[in-house]
Amino acid sequence: MSLASEILIVAGCALAAIGGIGVVRFRDVYSRMHAAAKAPTLGLVLVAIGAAIEIGTLLAATTLTLVVIMQLLSSPVGAHALSRASRRQVDIEMDAVDDLTRDERSSS
Amino acid sequence: MNVIALVLLVVAASGFMYRLLRGPSLPDRVVGLDGLQSVVVIAIIALAAQADSGITIETVLVAVLVGFVGTTALSRFIERRGS
Amino acid sequence: MTPTHRLPALIIWLTFVWAMLWGDFGLANLLSGLGIALFVVWIARPTGVRGIQLTSFHPVSAVVFVVYFFFQLVKSNFQVAWEVITPGSNVNRAIVAIPMHVATDGLVALVGNVITLTPGTLTVDVHEATEDGGFPTLYVHMLHFDDVDAMRRDVLTWERLAVRAFGTKQQRADVDRVRAAWVSRSAS
Numbered sequence: 001m002s003l004a005s006e007i008l009i010v011a012g013c014a015l016a017a018i019g020g021i022g023v024v025r026f027r028d029v030y031s032r033m034h035a036a037a038k039a040p041t042l043g044l045v046l047v048a049i050g051a052a053i054e055i056g057t058l059l060a061a062t063t064l065t066l067v068v069i070m071q072l073l074s075s076p077v078g079a080h081a082l083s084r085a086s087r088r089q090v091d092i093e094m095d096a097v098d099d100l101t102r103d104e105r106s107s108s
Numbered sequence: 109m110n111v112i113a114l115v116l117l118v119v120a121a122s123g124f125m126y127r128l129l130r131g132p133s134l135p136d137r138v139v140g141l142d143g144l145q146s147v148v149v150i151a152i153i154a155l156a157a158q159a160d161s162g163i164t165i166e167t168v169l170v171a172v173l174v175g176f177v178g179t180t181a182l183s184r185f186i187e188r189r190g191s
Numbered sequence: 192m193t194p195t196h197r198l199p200a201l202i203i204w205l206t207f208v209w210a211m212l213w214g215d216f217g218l219a220n221l222l223s224g225l226g227i228a229l230f231v232v233w234i235a236r237p238t239g240v241r242g243i244q245l246t247s248f249h250p251v252s253a254v255v256f257v258v259y260f261f262f263q264l265v266k267s268n269f270q271v272a273w274e275v276i277t278p279g280s281n282v283n284r285a286i287v288a289i290p291m292h293v294a295t296d297g298l299v300a301l302v303g304n305v306i307t308l309t310p311g312t313l314t315v316d317v318h319e320a321t322e323d324g325g326f327p328t329l330y331v332h333m334l335h336f337d338d339v340d341a342m343r344r345d346v347l348t349w350e351r352l353a354v355r356a357f358g359t360k361q362q363r364a365d366v367d368r369v370r371a372a373w374v375s376r377s378a379s
Contacts, residue, residue: 020123059214
């Protein structure tokens with residue numbers, strides 16, 4: 001494997017590991033969503049670039065581009081759906097302002 | 109696969125699995141599941157790079173879509189039925 | 192403000208996806224992709240999909256958007272990595288309401304998605320515009336809450352980039368007007 005693609009793949013896997021450690025260490029649900037939505041996404045992008053360099057065919061490059069686009073679209077939407085749904089179920093503490101609760105209370 | 113990459117992926121997967129098993133609430137577990145889906149996708153692509161074959165990447169497309177549908181379906185369930 | 196759904200854009204996009212799946216951009220493959228795209232759109236009529244909601248497309252601005260997006264994605268991951276490594280970092284969590292200045296569903300979704308991937312922010316909810324023609328409101332969860340105005344300015348930057356790449360002239364004028372008002376207000 002060429003050096004560039006090895007570095008990229010290792011970096012991508014390192015980002016996934018950071019995401020995994022992040023969901024263990026962060027203390028509330030929303031912070032864990034931060035880690036789970038951002039770190040593996042960039043990790044996937046790096047690994048896909050490394051794999052595209054390594055395999056080298058046009059088919060692999062276009063398929064990996066599609067995978068990256070799909071992940072970039074679906075990861076934030078999944079995090080948003082989850083965070084919106086868990087607002088009612090989970091007691092989440094905030095340290096500072098909470099505009100959403102205030103607006104929900106004032107409109108209901 | 110490169111040993112370092114393999115070890116990092118195992119660390120990632122065990123982190124998400126810990127949250128899946130331990131997470132005090134259902135959204136925590138869904139976070140773990142979503143992370144596991146991403147780790148699986150990364151692992152398949154890294155393996156494809158190691159084997160120098162572009163065929164197995166087709167399965168990744170399905171994995172991304174199924175993972176996304178799973179996360180969203182679980183979110184809808186949480187919204188309606190609670191933890 | 193009725194959004195326009197461009198059906199030809201959707202068909203071109205589907206054909207492009209087909210060509211990417213096969214890795215073959217030859218004419219025969221593109222034609223069969225076109226046929227499949229038309230077939231898929233015809234079958235999917237009950238879902239209510241009517242097309243892509245891009246009102247215009249400016250390639251240079253789109254490239255600027257994508258490049259800025261990748262910079263922000265990398266920066267957000269640096270921040271996540273730093274949070275993970277430093278033990279017991281002090282977080283100041285908050286959900287802030289950010290009124291938007293564009294009302295097209297597609298642009299709101301794009302900006303909301305991008306905000307999730309920028310440093311320290313996560314889009315939690317979107318409240319629809321009120322009936323008297325207001326604008327949607329984004330509710331953003333921030334890990335380090337220090338300055339609401341900085342957050343609003345960041346969102347306006349994203350809106351400006353998105354509108355320059357994908358929005359109508361009217362939307363561009365709106366966003367520029369808001370930005371000019373802010374700049375003059377902060378300068379005085």
